[in-house]
Amino acid sequence: MSDAFNLYEATYMQDADFITPLDKKSVIILLQFLEDAETPLYQGCTKYKKLPAIVVLYRLKAVNGWSDKSFNGLLEILHDMLPIDNVLLKSVYSVRKFLNTFDLGCEKIHTCINDYCLFSKEIENEDKCPICGSSRWQEDERTKKIRKGVPAKVLRYFPIMRRFRRMFRSPKLAENLRWHFSNKSEDGHMRHPVDSLAWDYINDKWPDFASDPRNL
Numbered sequence: 107m108s109d110a111f112n113l114y115e116a117t118y119m120q121d122a123d124f125i126t127p128l129d130k131k132s133v134i135i136l137l138q139f140l141e142d143a144e145t146p147l148y149q150g151c152t153k154y155k156k157l158p159a160i161v162v163l164y165r166l167k168a169v170n171g172w173s174d175k176s177f178n179g180l181l182e183i184l185h186d187m188l189p190i191d192n193v194l195l196k197s198v199y200s201v202r203k204f205l206n207t208f209d210l211g212c213e214k215i216h217t218c219i220n221d222y223c224l225f226s227k228e229i230e231n232e233d234k235c236p237i238c239g240s241s242r243w244q245e246d247e248r249t250k251k252i253r254k255g256v257p258a259k260v261l262r263y264f265p266i267m268r269r270f271r272r273m274f275r276s277p278k279l280a281e282n283l284r285w286h287f288s289n290k291s292e293d294g295h296m297r298h299p300v301d302s303l304a305w306d307y308i309n310d311k312w313p314d315f316a317s318d319p320r321n322l
């Protein structure tokens with residue numbers, strides 16, 4: 107988490123001179139959120155900070171398909187079991203709101219429930235999968251009615267370019283990202299993919315790309 111904190115700090119604070127006062131206000135708010143995220147789960151807790159604790163629990167919910175209702179119940183019990191000063195959130199609503207603050211700009215794309223297609227480009231406005239015919243929208247479990255507007259399945263896509271740009275804004279990460287450019291093995295031993303034949307092949311084929319130390 108502290109890596110993420112450094113990354114955010116580098117990203118936003120390095121830009122601080124170039125942004126408007128309004129943006130600066132949102133940067134300050136974001137940094138306050140980050141400080142909040144770094145709070146130990148309870149006083150003296152060395153194992154979990156607020157953000158990782160919430161992410162671990164929310165991941166379990168997602169992987170096991172727990173309902174919002176059962177997750178709410180679990181959060182309430184955990185909150186009660188932990189020391190009284192704990193900062194664990196008590197409802198799935200507050201967890202989602204909290205996690206949305208750290209949204210790294212993921213794109214949400216509706217998908218076929220059987221993974222046959224993405225509802226994008228030419229089938230962006232379709233209501234049914236053109237391959238298996240399944241509905242794009244969720245079906246109400248009780249009434250069996252289609253809930254138009256509520257997707258049956260969503261793919262979360264993190265565009266790689268935005269992530270690379272953010273990574274290069276952190277001086278420490280940027281140094282690591284350029285490491286391969288000047289640390290190719292000279293003794294014939296392979297220590298990193300940069301020492302491989304495949305890497306040489308790519309470099310030979312696209313010399314322009316190869317000549318930029320920031321290439322990834």
Ligand SMILES: [Zn+2]
Nearest residue numbers: 218222235238
């Ligand atoms: Zn389908």
